[in-house]
Amino acid sequence: MSLRGNPLKIIDITVMSAEGLFERKGRVALNVLGILIGCAAVTGLISVADGMNNQVRDQLAVIGTNTLFVVPEEAEDAASTLSATQILNQEGISWRDREIIESTSGVTLISEISSGMGSFTVKGDSYDVTVLGVGDYFLDINQDVKMEEGRFFLRGDKAVVFIGRNIAYPSNKDEQVVAVGDRIKLEVRVKGEEKEITLRVVGILEEHGTMFGLNVDDAIAIPFRTYDQLYEQGGSCAIVQAYIEDTDRMAEVETELENGLGEDYFVVSPDAAIDVQKQVTGTIQAVLGGIAAISMFVAGIGIVNTMAISVSERTKEIGTMKAIGAKSTDILFMFLSEALYTGLIGGVVGSSVGFILGKLVGNFIGLPVEISLLLGFATVMFALITSLVSGASPAWRAAKMNPVEALRKE
Secondary structure, eight states: OOOOOOOOOOHHHHHHHHHHHHHHHHHHHHHHHHHHHHHHHHIIIHHHHHHHHHHHHHHHHHOOOOOOEEEEEEHHHHTTOOHHHHHHTTOBOHHHHHHHHHTTTEEEEEEEEEEEEEEEETTEEEEHHHHHHHOOHHHHTTTTOOEEOOOOOOTOOOOOEEEEEHHSSSSTTTSOOOOOOOOEEEEETTTTTEEEEEEEEEEEEOOEEHHHHHHEEGGEEEHHHHHHHHOOOTTTTSSEEEEEGGGGGHHHHHHHHHHGGGEEEEEOOHHHHHHHHHHHHHHHHHHHHHHHHHHHHHHHHHHHHHHHHHHHHHHHHHHHHHTTTHHHHHHHHHHHHHHHHHHHHHHHHHHHHHHHHHHHHHHHHHHOOOHHHHHHHHHHHHHHHHHHHHHHHHHHHTTOOOOOHHHHHO
């Protein structure tokens, strides 16, 4: 049947475009791969960065807007190179400075926090462990940390400990290893000397997760006074949490603490910590966006090259289609459809691969990575636009081709 005078139907254009891609599947696969890499970089890595933001925000939200952190100036200077564990290992806030913090107007409660390494022995087995030294009001301030069994410290307690859930129920054991009432022997190395202390387990925490950059489930905690003597801290601690009951006074109390403590310390609010985290992840996302843009640019060049070759190889076919009635717009839409197919396949597959890789990385490092359908949709649209723009010039050249000259070409 002659097509003269009748434009091709959309279904015909769609089928012919798909057939054209299948005939050149090798070159098309390379174009799809380029787009796939760019989309995977966008969805996978940005979803991981968003997961970092969400985790920090959730942790600080759980701590609450009532808490300020006082940290030595040395820790602020070293924050870019030290991990959270190393910062908690620092010394610096003396008992006199803690008295200033505690007596500051508006401060309701304070809690010391320090961290060290050690190993404990129970029932003949030895385990490496992170040891926290915490103040009397640690659980009052950090209300998200809850006891599953037992109790917190009493003021007169010394050789006692509460433990994270993974300490009591290790993943490589079929049964509970440590129970409330058990005694564990903690061994630490301080200033080149081995020291040990026997501790009675008074509590087991509920499963909690990360806090201050540490996995609380894999840690044990002892009263700060005991920690201070064991690790020979000289009365100093790494961080002080200050709880302000009246949230309207947060800014006022923060200023008073800064003035009272001087330049040796800096005070961090949850909002400030979130802002810093956003700046860090924002930089990461910008770099990832650049990587994705370069990948998309390379893929776009590949599409231009592939479609230009396709136009050259199919010159006679184009001439024949025009001779039997196909319009220039039909040819244009056919080639643009091929470009859109490339972008659609690369975008959908790439976004999916990126999310899968993001989840795998998140599970490996213990980061909650959420799948954002909006991010996936935006990434696919970006891939489609890139493909459409890249294929526009070859498609336009094919549409404007003279049918007589096209049919003469061998």
